[in-house]
Amino acid sequence: MKTLLSLFVLSILCISCNTKKEDTAQKEIAVAEVVEIATPSKATFITETLELTHCESAVYDKNNDVIYASLIGNRKPGNGSIATVGVDGKLINAQFVAGLNDPKGIAITKDKLYVSDVTELVEADLKTGKVLNTYTAEGIEFLNDVAIAPDGAIYVSDTRTSKIYRLDQDGNFDFWLADPKLDNPNGLLIQGDTMYVASWGGAPEGGRVSKFDMNTKKITSVTDIIGNLDGIRPYDKNHLIISDWRSGKVHLMNFDGTTQEVVTVGQSVGDIAYIKEKNLLLLPMNKQSRLLFYELK
Secondary structure, eight states: OHHHHHHHHHHHHHHHHHHHHHHHHHHHHHHHHHHHHHSOOOOEEEEEEOOOTTEEEEEEETTTTEEEEEEOTTSSTTOEEEEEEOTTSOEEEEEEEEEESSEEEEEEOSSEEEEEETTEEEEEETTTOOEEEEEOOTTOOOEEEEEEOTTSOEEEEETTTTEEEEEOTTSOEEEEEEOGGGOSEEEEEEETTEEEEEEOOSBTTBBOEEEEETTTOOEEEOSOOOBSEEEEEEEETTEEEEEETTTTEEEEEETTSOEEEEEEOOSOBOBOEEEGGGTEEEEEETTTTEEEEEEOO
């Protein structure tokens, strides 16, 4: 009888032990799955477009399946341009918009292209590349990135003066916001009523990402200081992609301010673009005069 009782107790203990092992194994698998989901793939190099003299910015035109890239040129009057590039990396037209001086950030509508050009915001025809208008205002020193709001207004950062200018739907171009917290703003991104700002930064270590409600204009910091930030673009509903010009690093930024590096390229990575439906990350390289194509899922 004692022997049978001992065997019964032993079998219960074995079953309990095995159950605990199975539970532990399942928990380990669950944790591994969470880590795998939380850790995005690293960017993988695909190709590059060469001979883009001091390439600074890139934007994708979904309707025409073409990429527009700003080329600063050799910093001679009229030497800058906007080039068109295929999604396969082949150069289509290096002088699609010609006669610019020092073009940087680009934004497009269905029929127009806007690009910052030193102290002017240039408006060009998206089909022909012909310059239609130029806009400027007193006090502008160094226009940089361009962003379009849902209502059609065009916003452009002035990095040197820590200001933002706006072109409204009636064609009025003027100062819109000045705040030291903009901290030498470079990249601009508008999502709904929120504007995200990637700052070059006035401190030696660089700047950070900030955001503000475009109605109240109250600015709050999203990240700590990261570096000399340039581009800022959407990645998915939980992340943005930002580029650090100085270090050559590209990060995924969570909306809580945490960041994760996805690729490091040479110094001078500029105003980046991400084509979600193609898993394609575009990295303009200023010093290297090329546009890099990476796969990023």
